[in-house]
Amino acid sequence: MLPPTQNSGAVPQLFGVFLRSIPVSTPLPCDFYIYIDEKPVLFKKTGDSITSSRLKSLYKYRVTKLYIPIDQKMAFRKFMWGALTESRPSCNEEAAGIFRQTGFLLAEALFTSSDPNEAIKKSSLFAKESTRFIGEEGWKSVRKIMTTITHDDYSYNHAVNISALAMELTGKIFGESEQDVLWQAALGGFIHDIGERMVELAILEKKEPLVKQEILKIQQHPVIGAKFLESLPKIPESSKRIVNEHHENFDGTGYPNGLTGEKIDILARIVSLCDVYDSLTSDRPYRQKLSTKEALELMQSMQPGRFDPTLLVVFLRIVKNN
Ligand SMILES: [Fe+2]
Numbered sequence: 001m002l003p004p005t006q007n008s009g010a011v012p013q014l015f016g017v018f019l020r021s022i023p024v025s026t027p028l029p030c031d032f033y034i035y036i037d038e039k040p041v042l043f044k045k046t047g048d049s050i051t052s053s054r055l056k057s058l059y060k061y062r063v064t065k066l067y068i069p070i071d072q073k074m075a076f077r078k079f080m081w082g083a084l085t086e087s088r089p090s091c092n093e094e095a096a097g098i099f100r101q102t103g104f105l106l107a108e109a110l111f112t113s114s115d116p117n118e119a120i121k122k123s124s125l126f127a128k129e130s131t132r133f134i135g136e137e138g139w140k141s142v143r144k145i146m147t148t149i150t151h152d153d154y155s156y157n158h159a160v161n162i163s164a165l166a167m168e169l170t171g172k173i174f175g176e177s178e179q180d181v182l183w184q185a186a187l188g189g190f191i192h193d194i195g196e197r198m199v200e201l202a203i204l205e206k207k208e209p210l211v212k213q214e215i216l217k218i219q220q221h222p223v224i225g226a227k228f229l230e231s232l233p234k235i236p237e238s239s240k241r242i243v244n245e246h247h248e249n250f251d252g253t254g255y256p257n258g259l260t261g262e263k264i265d266i267l268a269r270i271v272s273l274c275d276v277y278d279s280l281t282s283d284r285p286y287r288q289k290l291s292t293k294e295a296l297e298l299m300q301s302m303q304p305g306r307f308d309p310t311l312l313v314v315f316l317r318i319v320k321n322n
Contacts, residue, residue, distance in 0.1 A: 011040050014067035020097030024052045029079035030072035077105045084129055103160035111155055111197055127186035131179050158278055163190040165274035172314050185267050188242025192271055195225030205285045219255045222247055241265035246272050251305035269308040273315050
């Protein structure tokens with residue numbers, strides 16, 4: 001997520017963070033830059049803080065991101081994790097921003113860290129915090145997390161989106177007080193594509209149609225992901241099944257095992273719907289995003305066969321009501 005202009009000399013390489021995620025009146029863990037006339041300018045130094053009135057004036061000028069030096073990203077990640085787990089934010093714009101930013105950084109660690117076990121453990125806690133946040137504050141909070149969406153780093157945002165969407169659909173099916181199953185859906189949704197760690201970026205981001213070998217390689221990611229989680233007893237079985245079964249189709253034409261109907265775990269059927277919807281409504285290297293209406297029409301045209309028909313009806317109702 002590099003800003004449009006890169007600098008040499010005094011300004012370090014920068015990384016964009018969501019403005020809404022930055023806690024107010026709290027000493028900052030790193031330097032923050034702002035872009036003015038396409039040039040980065042130091043805005044706050046480490047240890048400074050941002051007042052809510054200052055934030056409001058930035059919103060007024062339609063600033064949505066600030067930038068931190070890449071070499072200070074670890075300090076920022078630690079700071080955001082503390083904001084999420086220690087101060088336990090309640091439902092407001094800032095809290096939704098904290099969830100999105102923390103989720104984004106965590107997903108980045110899941111996909112890129114040389115030892116992702118720590119990120120997987122934290123994903124479990126992140127999913128628990130998400131269900132607590134939603135359980136305490138109601139389902140409007142899912143929308144608050146979702147409305148801070150940007151799609152410039154697809155895989156990381158996609159993980160956060162699927163986690164939130166899967167929780168919403170699971171809540172409608174199982175009941176919104178079923179914290180355990182909500183957590184399993186949130187966690188499985190967050191880590192569902194972890195097997196893509198082993199697929200080359202050149203294939204994942206290829207603009208041209210994929211050749212057979214490349215398709216076969218991508219189709220291995222559910223199995224690779226499930227294998228990866230095998231040795232982690234604290235990850236619930238249903239979250240592991242989401243990872244392994246989220247590309248199965250209701251009529252048995254999916255992969256890796258060609259499972260049919262209710263042989264596919266119900267949470268995997270839920271994540272499959274959310275996955276396709278979020279992918280269609282996101283810009284991808286090989287096509288532009290569709291509108292909500294176009295995406296829903298396309299998903300309906302895949303029926304019968306692609307999705308669980310009962311879940312699809314509930315999903316359409318959720319998306320249309322928002
Ligand atoms: Fe996938």
